[in-house]
Amino acid sequence: MVNMKVSLSGWQLDNPIIPASGTFGYGKEFAEFYDINCLGTFSFKGTTLNERFGNPTPRIAECPAGMLNAVGLQNPGVEHVIAHELPEMKKYFSKKLIANVSGFSVEEYVKACALLDREEQVGLLEVNISCPNVHNGGMSFGTEPKAAYEVTKAVKAVCKKPVYIKLSPNVTDIVSIAKACEDAGADGISLINTLMGMRIDLKARRPILANTTGGYSGPGVFPVALRMVYQVYEAVKVPIIGMGGISRAEDVIEMMLAGASAVEVGAANLADPMICKKIIDTLPAVMEKYGIDNLSEITGGAHHG
């Protein structure tokens, strides 16, 4: 009998499989397909201080080995999430959750995180710093170490629960951003968010996405994500949640060998709503195949010397 248990900042998970924010809604649609209590946990739809409609449609475009999305953080706002979505989630998910938070100023992050931090259903906060900062010419918090440090520091000051910072891969040096977050007190790092891309409709000769650009995710980004997790693991001591293109049990093991303590599964949920259950069901056999008894022990196993 293999052991799939892992832990994130003292929080024990039955297994490392976590559906990624934005690909799993509040879990309700997936609960129609399977009992989602088999998951390690899940990171629910990104929450902002205020309600957001998001971008105009089309918001989705397909590409080789994946897809682009430009949903634009559609969500009902933190107060509605706390009043309605958290109680609703309790009906079909009994474990603690990851609250993914976005903001367009440090103040917005702080307010939204402080409110979610008080909720007993929230196990940890995952702060998405890929959003543009309205007070800094729209420059993303996640593209500059100083801005990443500031938002991390400010959020940490108001939260008792572990704070993980979710990094954007659209940077020259992701390691320096990860280090800045760790220096500011981050309890862990999530990576990677989507890679910015675009598609053009040949007939219309116009971008397919109404937003012109969107985030690329799916199996095509896996090697990029793996490389970044590997590099960040060498530079920081805090735990890493690895994500980007994971769609089978072998990918989970590979990502953990690169340095992840747990993984998130994103775009694969949209193509196959049962994928996380399938990964969890097949993981023990794949662990046995590669001689792994305790999954948590393989984190960073590909690093030597």
Added chain:
Amino acid sequence: MEDKIFKIKENSQAARDVYHLRLEGDSSEINCPGQFASIKLDGLFLRRPFSICSWDESGLDIYYKAVGEGTAKLSTLPVGTELSVLTGLGKGYDTAPSGDNPLLIGGGMGATPLYCLCRKLIAEGKRPTVLLGFASDKDIFLSDEFKTLGADVIICTDDGSCGHKGFVTDVMAGLDYSYFYTCGPEGMFRAIDRIAKTEGQFSFEARMGCGFGACMGCTCKTHKGNKRICKDGPVLERSEIIW
């Protein structure tokens, strides 16, 4: 819900670029006309959503037009091919408000979901009129099947090669009906909305991510709040649509 394996029983040309796909498998999750099925195709990441034309205890029927990468690929698949399909997706047409003589208006491929709607309305003792618009006689499909159900069928073609020359709305303006149901291109929807004399229901198309309500890829604003075309639609009521 679960993804189920269906086997292709028929995949044959029904009109210009239009194919009839008969899939055999467990169709028990389909419960309403206007719902759709989404099919996983090898080599393509996202599933492809298709309106369900009809269903019975042994499978379902779809009509599709080979216009893009996915549908072109689908059209080459031989009988016997097994496909992973999610069925019974979305909220379909509600027949409760139809009245005795509802009008069903299909534009091009939009004829597809109206077939099982028509069958249901007739089974409920109503007398639907089916108004179908196509570009030309080469594009016409399903019209005989609607007649076999016992519906009055009126055909319009853009070039006049069959039936009335012109748009469905030219004919619709002169008809009496108790309610309407439609599926087709949005340009036709806007024209219908301008001249319709009753309430009605529209079935929308969208570029979808998941097709089951999780990704928010197809959200639209309505008078009754944000709606996901794939989950809260694809059928919306006239009174809630913001044009």
